[in-house]
Amino acid sequence: MTSQPQRAIRSRWLFVATILAGSFLLFLVQPLVARMALPRLGGAPAVWNSAMLVYQALLLGGYAYAHAIGRFAIRTQALIHIAVLVLAGLTLPFALADLPPPASGLEALWVPLLFLATIGPVFFAVSAQAPLMQRWYAADRSAGDPYWLYAASNLGSFTGLIAYPVLVEPSLSLGMQSIVWSAGYGALVLLVIFAARARWQADSSSEDLPAGEVAEPIGWRRIALWLALAAVPSGLMLSTTTHLTTDIVAMPLLWVIPLGLYLLSFVFAFNEHSRIGHILTRIAPVVLLLTGAMAMVSSGADSLATGFATITMLLVVAVALHRRLFNDRPPPERLTLFYLVMSAGGALGGLFTALLAPLLFDWVWEHPILVLAALALLPDRPLIGWMDRLGLDPRARRVAVLAIVLVVVVLSGLISGWVIAGRDTLVIVAMTAGAVGGILLLGKRWAVVAVLLALMLGRGGYQTLASSVEGARERSYFGVYTVREEQLPGARGLTHGTTLHGLQFTGKGSELAPTTYYGADTGVGAALENLAEIAGEDARVGVVGLGVGTLACYRTPDQQYEFFEIDPLVLEFSERGQFTFLRECAPQAPIHIGDARLELERSALQSFDALVIDAFSSDAIPLHLVTSEAFALYASRLDDDGLMAVHISNRFIDLRPMIAALAREHGFSAAVRIDREDLAPGISPSMWVVLSRDDTRLKRLRELRSDLQWEELPEPAEQVWTDDFASILPYIQWRNVLGY
Numbered sequence: 001m002t003s004q005p006q007r008a009i010r011s012r013w014l015f016v017a018t019i020l021a022g023s024f025l026l027f028l029v030q031p032l033v034a035r036m037a038l039p040r041l042g043g044a045p046a047v048w049n050s051a052m053l054v055y056q057a058l059l060l061g062g063y064a065y066a067h068a069i070g071r072f073a074i075r076t077q078a079l080i081h082i083a084v085l086v087l088a089g090l091t092l093p094f095a096l097a098d099l100p101p102p103a104s105g106l107e108a109l110w111v112p113l114l115f116l117a118t119i120g121p122v123f124f125a126v127s128a129q130a131p132l133m134q135r136w137y138a139a140d141r142s143a144g145d146p147y148w149l150y151a152a153s154n155l156g157s158f159t160g161l162i163a164y165p166v167l168v169e170p171s172l173s174l175g176m177q178s179i180v181w182s183a184g185y186g187a188l189v190l191l192v193i194f195a196a197r198a199r200w201q202a203d204s205s206s207e208d209l210p211a212g213e214v215a216e217p218i219g220w221r222r223i224a225l226w227l228a229l230a231a232v233p234s235g236l237m238l239s240t241t242t243h244l245t246t247d248i249v250a251m252p253l254l255w256v257i258p259l260g261l262y263l264l265s266f267v268f269a270f271n272e273h274s275r276i277g278h279i280l281t282r283i284a285p286v287v288l289l290l291t292g293a294m295a296m297v298s299s300g301a302d303s304l305a306t307g308f309a310t311i312t313m314l315l316v317v318a319v320a321l322h323r324r325l326f327n328d329r330p331p332p333e334r335l336t337l338f339y340l341v342m343s344a345g346g347a348l349g350g351l352f353t354a355l356l357a358p359l360l361f362d363w364v365w366e367h368p369i370l371v372l373a374a375l376a377l378l379p380d381r382p383l384i385g386w387m388d389r390l391g392l393d394p395r396a397r398r399v400a401v402l403a404i405v406l407v408v409v410v411l412s413g414l415i416s417g418w419v420i421a422g423r424d425t426l427v428i429v430a431m432t433a434g435a436v437g438g439i440l441l442l443g444k445r446w447a448v449v450a451v452l453l454a455l456m457l458g459r460g461g462y463q464t465l466a467s468s469v470e471g472a473r474e475r476s477y478f479g480v481y482t483v484r485e486e487q488l489p490g491a492r493g494l495t496h497g498t499t500l501h502g503l504q505f506t507g508k509g510s511e512l513a514p515t516t517y518y519g520a521d522t523g524v525g526a527a528l529e530n531l532a533e534i535a536g537e538d539a540r541v542g543v544v545g546l547g548v549g550t551l552a553c554y555r556t557p558d559q560q561y562e563f564f565e566i567d568p569l570v571l572e573f574s575e576r577g578q579f580t581f582l583r584e585c586a587p588q589a590p591i592h593i594g595d596a597r598l599e600l601e602r603s604a605l606q607s608f609d610a611l612v613i614d615a616f617s618s619d620a621i622p623l624h625l626v627t628s629e630a631f632a633l634y635a636s637r638l639d640d641d642g643l644m645a646v647h648i649s650n651r652f653i654d655l656r657p658m659i660a661a662l663a664r665e666h667g668f669s670a671a672v673r674i675d676r677e678d679l680a681p682g683i684s685p686s687m688w689v690v691l692s693r694d695d696t697r698l699k700r701l702r703e704l705r706s707d708l709q710w711e712e713l714p715e716p717a718e719q720v721w722t723d724d725f726a727s728i729l730p731y732i733q734w735r736n737v738l739g740y
Contacts, residue, residue: 011198015137016152018191022129023156024163025184027263030055031164032177033119035726036096037111050111052238052259053354056347057112058120062127063343066135067336074139078196081125081132085189088125092185093178094118122185129153129192131339136199138332146332147270150339154266161260170727218334223341229325230345231352232373233318237262238353239367240314258314265318270326277323284320285383285448287313288375289438292452293431295368296461298473298482317374324379362473363464363480368456375449382443401447408434408451412458419460431459476569483578491515491682494548494573502548503682504579512584515682517614517649518550523673523688524612524645526705528554534643534700535609542608542637544596544625545615545647549574549582552589561589562603564596566615597630600637611638614647623728626655627721631662641694643701644668649687654731659689661716669695671702672711689713 034051065084069077097117099110130153134146168177240258268277291309330338349370357366382388387397411434418426438451457465467473473482482495490507493500503515519525528551531539537558543551546565555561563582565571571591574582582589592599596615611634615625624630626646638644648655656672663670668691676685692698702710717730 011140011195012137012143014191014195014198015133015149018188018195019130019133019149019153020156020159021184021188021191022126022133023153024160025181025188026123026126026129026160027157027259028160028164028168028184029119029123029181030259031161032168032174032181033094033096033115035169036118036174037114050354051115052241053347053350054112054115054119055123056234056343056350058116058123059127060340060343060347062124062129063131063336063340065124066128066131067340069132070135070336074136074196074199077132077136078192078200081128082189082192082196084128085125085192088121089182089185089189091121092182093175094122094182095178126185126188129188131336133195135332135335136195138335139199146335147326147329151267151270154263154270157263158260158267161263165727165729170729173722173724175724218330218337222328225328226325226338226341227345227348228373228377229321229328230342231349232370232377233262233265233314233321234346234349235353235366236314236317236349236370236374238350239357239364239370240310242353242364242367257311261311261315262318265315265322268319269322272326277319280316280319281323281379282383284316284378285375285442286435286439287316288371288378289435289448289452289455290432292368292371292375293435293455293459295371296456296464297459298363298464298467313371317371317378320378321374324377358475358477362468362475368461371456372449372453375452376445380443380445383439384442386440401441401444404437404441405447405450405454408437409454412454415455415458416462419458420463427459431455434458474569476567478567478569481569481573483573492578494579500684502550502579504548504550504581505682512553512581513682514550514553516550516684517647517686517688519675519680519683519686521683521708522675522686523671523690524551524614524647525554526673526708527610527643527645527690527701528612530701530704531610531643532556532559533704534697535639535641539609540607541610541612542600542603543612543614544600545613546570546574546582546591547614548579549585551612551614552581552586553584555586555589561586562608563589563591564599564615565591565593566595568593596625597633600633603637605636606639608638609642611642611644612647613644623721623726624723626658626662627723627726628662628665629723631666635666635668635693641697642692643697644691646689646691647686648689649685652733653728654733656687656689656714657717658721658731659691660713661718661720663689663691663713664716665720667693669693669698670713671698672713673708674711 030051037051069080072080095118097114099114099117130150134149137143137149138146168180172180237258268274268280271277291313294306294309325342353366353370357364387400392400411430415427415430415434418430434451434455438448438455441447441451467482467484472484473480475481479496481501484493484495485491485506491503491505493503495501500516505511505513505515514520514525517524520529527534528541531541531554537556538560540560540562541555542562542564544564546563547570549563552561552563571593573579577583592603596613613625613634634644646659648659659670662668670689670691672687672689674685674687675683679685690698690701719725
C-alpha cells in the first residue's frame with residue numbers, strides 16, 4: 001500500500017503542472033486581447049493600463065470566488081469549479097466584443113467594459129486556479145506548506161507573457177492564437193479534473209482544523225499592511241509601463257516587460273530559500289535612493305540607461321515588498337483570505353494608477369508617489385550600523401539624522417540649479433552624495449523618505465512642479481501634454497512625452513510659417529504646398545492627427561481641409577488660442593474627434609485629393625494605422641490619383657520596409673523625403689513617405705520640388721502587417737535603442 005507522504009509527493013507535480021498551465025494561459029491572453037483591441041482603441045499606453053485594471057478586477061473576483069467556496073469540502077469545491085470552467089469555456093474561442101464606439105471623454109470607462117465583455121468569463125474562471133490549487137494541495141497535510149506553489153504560478157505567468165511577443169505574436173495570426181489558447185484551456189480543464197481526483201477523499205475545508213487548534217486571528221492592521229504591500233508594486237508596475245510605452249511603441253513587447261518583472265518578483269519573493277530574493281531585498285533601499293531620485297524628471301524615458309534603471313527599480317522594489325508580504329503570510333488555513341487581500345491590494349494599485357491618477361493629476365505624479373510609498377514600506381533596518389559603531393547616544397543620533405537631512409535638502413537646491421545650467425558632472429556627484437546620505441540614514445524610515453523626496457525635487461522635481469503650478473501641463477486619457485514658451489526664443493511649443501508635437505512663433509510680427517516636421521522642405525510640406533498645381537485649386541485634404549494645427553497653414557482659399565483627432569484635449573489647445581494655425585488658416589475646417597480609422601469609415605468614398613497620416617503618440621506608433629486594413633481604408637477614401645503623405649519619423653523603429661510592403665500590396669508608388677540637414681530655426685528632422693497610385697502625380701511633385709533630395713523605399717518587408725498579424729521586432733533600430 002502506498003503511504004500518504006508518497007502519494008503527496010506523486011501528486012506534487014500534478015499540482016505544479018496545473019498551476020503552471022493556468023497561469024501561463026492567464027497571462028498569455030492579456031497581451032493577446034490587448035493586441036486584438038488596437039484597431040478599435042488606438043495605441044495609447046492608457047489602453048494597456050485600462051486592460052490591466054480589468055484583469056486585476058477579474059483576478060480579485062476569482063480570488064474572492066476561491067475564498068467563498070473554500071468553506072466546502074474539496075469534493076464539493078472541485079465539482080463547483082469544474083462546472084464554472086466548463087460554462088466559461090462556452091465563450092471560446094473569444095473574439096472582441098461588438099460594442100458601439102465610446103462617446104468622447106468616456107474612453108476610460110468604455111475600454112474596461114470592452115475587455116470585460118470580451119474575456120471576462122474565462123479570465124475569472126482561470127484566475128481562481130492559483131489559490132484553489134494551493135488549497136487543494138494543502139488539504140493533504142503531509143504535502144507541507146503550499147505557498148511555494150505561488151512562486152510556480154508566477155513563473156508560469158512570466159513565461160506566458162514573454163512567450164507572446166517573442167514566439168506567439170510573430171508566428172500566429174490573432175484568429176489562430178485564439179484557437180490555440182482555447183485548446184490550452186481544454187487541457188487545463190483536464191488537469192483540474194485530475195487534481196480534483198487526487199484530493200477526492202480529502203474532506204477538509206478552510207474552516208476545518210485539527211482538534212485543539214484555533215485559527216490565527218487576522219486583525220485589520222495586518223490586513224491594511226497586506227493591502228499596502230500588494231498595492232504599491234502593482235501601481236508602480238503600471239506607472240512604469242506608461243513611462244516606457246509613451247516614448248517607444250504601444251506594443252505587447254514593451255507592455256509585458258514591467259508586468260513580466262512584476263510577476264517574476266513573486267518567484268523570488270515567495271521562496272524563503274531564494275538567495276536572489278534575499279539580496280534584492282537587502283539592496284532595495286539603495287536602489288530606490290539611486291534610481292528613484294529620477295522619478296520626478298518630466299522629460300521621459302529618453303535613453304536606454306533611464307529605461308533600464310526604471311525597470312530595475314521596479315523588479316527590486318517588487319521583490320522586497322512581496323518578500324515582506326510573504327514573511328507575514330498566515331497558516332494554510334487562511335491561505336485564500338491572504339490571497340484575496342493581496343489581490344484586492346493589486347486591484348487598488350491598478351485603480352489608483354489607471355483610473356484615478358489621470359483624473360486627479362496633470363502629470364504622472366502617481367509614479368513618484370508610489371516610489372516614496374515603496375521606500376516607506378521597506379523593512380526598516382540599517383545597512384551599515386555606523387551609529388552603533390560610533391556609540392552615539394539617542395540625542396546624538398537625532399542630531400546626526402537631522403544634520404544629514406538638512407545637508408541633503410540644501411544639496412537639493414544646488415542640484416536643481418546645476419541641472420538648469422547643464423553642469424552634469426556636478427549633478428552626478430551631488431546626487432551620489434545625497435544617496436550616500438540616505439544610505440547612512442537607513443533604519444530611520446521617515447528621514448530616508450525625506451532624503452529621497454529632496455533628491456527627487458532637486459533632480460527635476462522643482463521644474464515639474466513649476467509647470468503644474470503655471471498650468472502649462474494638462475493630462476487626458478491619451479497622454480500628458482505640456483505647452484512651453486522656452487522651446488525657442490519667441491516660440492511656443494506643445495510636447496507629448498519627450499516629443500515636440502508642434503511649434504508656433506509668437507513674437508511680434510511673426511508669420512504663420514510651418515514649423516517642426518511640417519516645413520516647406522519636408523515631404524508633406526512639398527506635397528501640400530504644390531497640391532493646387534497637382535490636383536486643382538479646389539482640392540480636398542484629410543489630415544489624421546491635428547497636433548497644433550500646423551498643416552492648416554498650407555490651405556489655399558478654395559481648398560477644403562478636414563482633421564481627424566482622437567484626443568479632444570489636443571483640439572482645445574487651438575480653440576483656446578494657445579496655437580492659432582487652425583483659427584487663422586482653416587477656421588471652417590471640420591474636425592472629427594475619435595479614432596481615425598473609425599471616423600474615416602464614416603466619411604465619403606474617394607473624397608480626398610490628399611490624405612496625411614500623422615498620428616503619433618509621443619514617439620509611440622499607433623500600430624493599427626499602418627496595417628493592410630488601414631491602408632485599404634485610406635485607398636478607398638483617396639481619389640485614384642490622389643496623394644498620401646505618411647509621417648514615419650521615429651527614433652526606435654524603421655518603418656520604411658513595412659511602408660514599402662504596404663505600398664506594393666495596395667498599388668502605390670512612393671518617394672521618401674528625409675529632411676535632416678541645414679534646418680532652419682523651428683524645423684525638426686523628419687521622414688515622410690509620399691505615395692500615389694498615379695505615377696504621373698508623384699513624378700509631377702518631384703519635378704516641382706526638384707531641389708529636394710527624394711529617395712526610394714528599401715526592399716519591402718516579406719509580410720505586411722495586418723490587424724490579425726503584426727510584429728515590430730524586425731524593424732527595431734537597436735543602435736538607437738541601446739544608445740551607441
